Amino acid sequence: xxxxxxxxxxxxxxxxxxxxxxxxxxxxxxxxxxxxxxxxxxxxxxxxxxxxxxxxxxxxxxxxxxxxxxxxxxxxxxxxxxxxxxxxxxxxxxxxxxxxxxxxxxxxxxxxxxxxxxxxxxxxxxxxxxxxxxxxxxxxxxxxxxxxxxxxxxxxxxxxxxxxxxxxxxxxxxxxxxxxxxxxxxxxxxxxxxxxxxxxxxxxxxxxxxxxxxxxxxxxxxxxxxxxxxxxxxxxxxxxxxxxxxxxxxxxxxxxxxxxxxxxxxxxxxxxxxxxxxxxxxxxxxxxxxxxxx
Amino acid sequence: xxxxxxxxxxxxxxxxxxxxxxxxxxxxxxxxxxxxxxxxxxxxxxxxxxxxxxxxxxxxxxxxxxxxxxxxxxxxxxxxxxxxxxxxxxxxxxxxxxxxxxxxxxxxxxxxxxxxxxxxxxxxxxxxxxxxxxxxxxxxxxxxxxxxxxxxxxxxxxxxxxxxxxxxxxxxxxxxxxxxxxxxxxxxxxxxxxxxxxxxxxxxxxxxxxxxxxxxxxxxxxxxxxxxxxxxxxxxxxxxxxxxxxxxxxxxxxxxxxxxxxxxxxxxxxxxxxxxxxxxxxxxxxxxxxxxxxxxxxxxxxxxxxxxxxxxxxxxxxxxxxxxxxxxxxxxxxxxxxxxxxxxxxxxxxxxxxxxxxxxxxxxxxxxxxxxxxxxxxxxxxxxxxxxxxxxxxxxxxxxxx
Numbered sequence: 001x002x003x004x005x006x007x008x009x010x011x012x013x014x015x016x017x018x019x020x021x022x023x024x025x026x027x028x029x030x031x032x033x034x035x036x037x038x039x040x041x042x043x044x045x046x047x048x049x050x051x052x053x054x055x056x057x058x059x060x061x062x063x064x065x066x067x068x069x070x071x072x073x074x075x076x077x078x079x080x081x082x083x084x085x086x087x088x089x090x091x092x093x094x095x096x097x098x099x100x101x102x103x104x105x106x107x108x109x110x111x112x113x114x115x116x117x118x119x120x121x122x123x124x125x126x127x128x129x130x131x132x133x134x135x136x137x138x139x140x141x142x143x144x145x146x147x148x149x150x151x152x153x154x155x156x157x158x159x160x161x162x163x164x165x166x167x168x169x170x171x172x173x174x175x176x177x178x179x180x181x182x183x184x185x186x187x188x189x190x191x192x193x194x195x196x197x198x199x200x201x202x203x204x205x206x207x208x209x210x211x212x213x214x215x216x217x218x219x220x221x222x223x224x225x226x227x228x229x230x231x232x233x234x235x236x237x238x239x240x241x242x243x244x245x246x247x248x249x250x251x252x253x254x255x256x257x258x259x260x261x262x263x264x265x266x267x268x269x270x271x272x273x274x275x276x277x278x279x280x281x282x283x284x285x286x287x288x289x290x291x292x293x294x
Numbered sequence: 295x296x297x298x299x300x301x302x303x304x305x306x307x308x309x310x311x312x313x314x315x316x317x318x319x320x321x322x323x324x325x326x327x328x329x330x331x332x333x334x335x336x337x338x339x340x341x342x343x344x345x346x347x348x349x350x351x352x353x354x355x356x357x358x359x360x361x362x363x364x365x366x367x368x369x370x371x372x373x374x375x376x377x378x379x380x381x382x383x384x385x386x387x388x389x390x391x392x393x394x395x396x397x398x399x400x401x402x403x404x405x406x407x408x409x410x411x412x413x414x415x416x417x418x419x420x421x422x423x424x425x426x427x428x429x430x431x432x433x434x435x436x437x438x439x440x441x442x443x444x445x446x447x448x449x450x451x452x453x454x455x456x457x458x459x460x461x462x463x464x465x466x467x468x469x470x471x472x473x474x475x476x477x478x479x480x481x482x483x484x485x486x487x488x489x490x491x492x493x494x495x496x497x498x499x500x501x502x503x504x505x506x507x508x509x510x511x512x513x514x515x516x517x518x519x520x521x522x523x524x525x526x527x528x529x530x531x532x533x534x535x536x537x538x539x540x541x542x543x544x545x546x547x548x549x550x551x552x553x554x555x556x557x558x559x560x561x562x563x564x565x566x567x568x569x570x571x572x573x574x575x576x577x578x579x580x581x582x583x584x585x586x587x588x589x590x591x592x593x594x595x596x597x598x599x600x601x602x603x604x605x606x607x608x609x610x611x612x613x614x615x616x617x618x619x620x621x622x623x624x625x626x627x628x629x630x631x632x633x634x635x636x637x638x639x640x641x642x643x644x645x646x647x648x649x650x651x652x653x654x655x656x657x658x659x660x661x662x663x664x665x666x667x668x669x670x671x672x673x674x675x676x677x678x679x680x681x682x683x684x685x686x687x688x689x690x691x692x693x694x695x696x
Binding site for chain 2: 057060061062078081084086088092093094097098099100103104107110111113115116135136138139143145148149150151154159176178179180181184
């Protein structure tokens with residue numbers, strides 16, 4: 001794990017300085033400084049309305065920024081577009097759109113196809129290989145309207161994989177998906193990370209942060225804390241980020257989780273999930289077996 | 295009359311009629327292709343505003359042409375005027391929707407009515423001009439293929455071919471923006487520019503279609519084929535192709551019909567032909583049509599009855615429901631007296647196992663299972679990816695171990 005201090009900002013996969021974004025006079029992000037070190041498994045956490053999705057969208061030039069600078073691999077995002085893949089929230093598209101699973105995954109190729117070019121065999125094979133990685137090759141011809149939430153998220157992952165990027169930005173990839181899908185998808189992300197790619201997720205489930213990620217940004221409109229999960233994701237920083245929204249009991253359980261012994265982690269994860277303040281913290285997977293931890 | 299119509303359909307009604315009907319068909323194909331994207335980008339209403347916004351430009355161009363040449367019926371000049379005022383209408387909609395608090399539908403309502411109102415006033419004024427063959431302009435209100443010159447039909451055909459080619463060249467960028475605009479933006483496609491491109495293509499097709507379909511009904515030519523084509527397919531590429539075929543067929547049939555009945559407005563005839571195609575698609579399209587969904591609903595009902603019946607058999611409960619008994623008897627699962635056959639016993643056991651799997655799915659993945667409820671009567675192995683199914687089976691087996 002490379003500490004951010006040791007990473008020259010100039011070459012970091014993503015670095016923002018003084019980033020400020022506002023929607024209709026409401027401040028969404030205020031003067032944010034944050035750097036993602038190379039090959040990080042990064043995570044952004046914070047309460048609802050903290051500006052987590054806004055951060056991703058302003059990095060990607062989807063929402064305009066009031067001030068601040070974004071550097072992607074040392075230069076502007078526009079210059080490094082081809083090295084970045086984005087997985088938006090599932091609800092952002094109309095799943096009744098006339099397309100099959102294959103069609104959506106193949107949209108990851110469009111950037112490199114000229115207008116006259118048809119999909120060749122090599123392209124098809126690449127799309128199918130990415131669908132296989134997320135366990136969707138058998139459903140390649142299915143209409144996307146017939147997919148479950150988890151399957152939709154798998155298709156979005158396949159589309160991002162097809163792009164063959166170096167930096168992956170994901171907006172709540174595990175919200176409302178089943179446990180099997182979450183396991184498959186986190187394996188895919190860890191696989192990318194092992195190949196030297198950088199990952200940055202907006203994530204709601206605090207109990208899985210230490211297990212999934214190694215670099216964290218705690219965000220609540222402004223920067224609260226960032227750094228390696230092991231040293232930065234603490235009861236104190238969480239208290240500062242969530243304020244009253246995490247009750248005393250949660251913090252104690254989180255503290256137990258953050259001093260990790262496998263048994264206490266499982267207990268804390270269950271307890272946190274059962275009484276978390278945000279609905280999305282409530283795991284839809286119910287009783288998660290402790291054996292899930294690698 | 296009928297034989298003349300058949301002659302027009304099979305291109306046996308003389309060169310002029312043939313050029314007109316073929317030109318209309320090409321126009322219908324181009325409009326259908328553009329309409330598919332307009333529909334998916336949820337811009338159908340915008341095409342109505344574009345159509346109505348052409349009227350003041352059309353009338354002004356006519357007045358200008360009369361002043362300059364004495365005859366106002368020169369089609370390219372009229373099309374240029376129509377295009378300018380439609381572009382102004384589009385820009386107004388855009389400005390109202392993005393710069394003010396008005397939503398796009400309200401902006402469309404304002405532009406459509408104001409521009410059309412201004413157009414009607416100008417049309418009334420130009421009727422009072424001392425000269426200029428005003429009768430020519432009224433054909434642009436509802437379309438008149440019969441009064442079309444050969445050169446006009448040829449111009450329409452060429453413009454349509456160019457538009458169809460443009461759709462082909464821009465198909466990927468249009469698809470990306472229609473499906474997921476933010477992903478398209480991240481990929482380096484300007485959403486604003488693509489929307490503008492789609493608006494311009496829509497404007498071009500509406501202006502090209504004025505002589506054939508007319509100002510008032512121009513919205514139908516792109517939209518009706520696109521809506522109808524959605525019933526036939528689940529893939530965008532084929533939807534665009536089917537929309538082109540339907541658009542071409544409707545425009546062709548309407549133009550042929552109006553060539554033998556010059557008193558009837560071509561636009562109205564084309565709209566009616568397109569409507570028949572739409573009705574046919576709505577009722578009879580496989581899978582998405584009304585008839586198909588009725589049949590599917592019936593089949594689902596039978597499957598549920600069979601499933602409930604088999605579960606009752608497995609539990610040894612008596613069955614009273616007439617339909618359930620009939621379904622089981624017809625499938626050879628019970629005998630006339632209601633006792634299960636050997637195959638029935640086997641099927642009942644399989645259903646019980648399947649039901650346990652569904653129960654486990656609902657218990658452990660309530661959100662996913664809720665989403666899959668419409669498929670409740672189908673076996674899970676047809677619905678889930680293999681890794682998911684395996685996990686479910688294993689977990690169930692583990693839990694049932696003593």
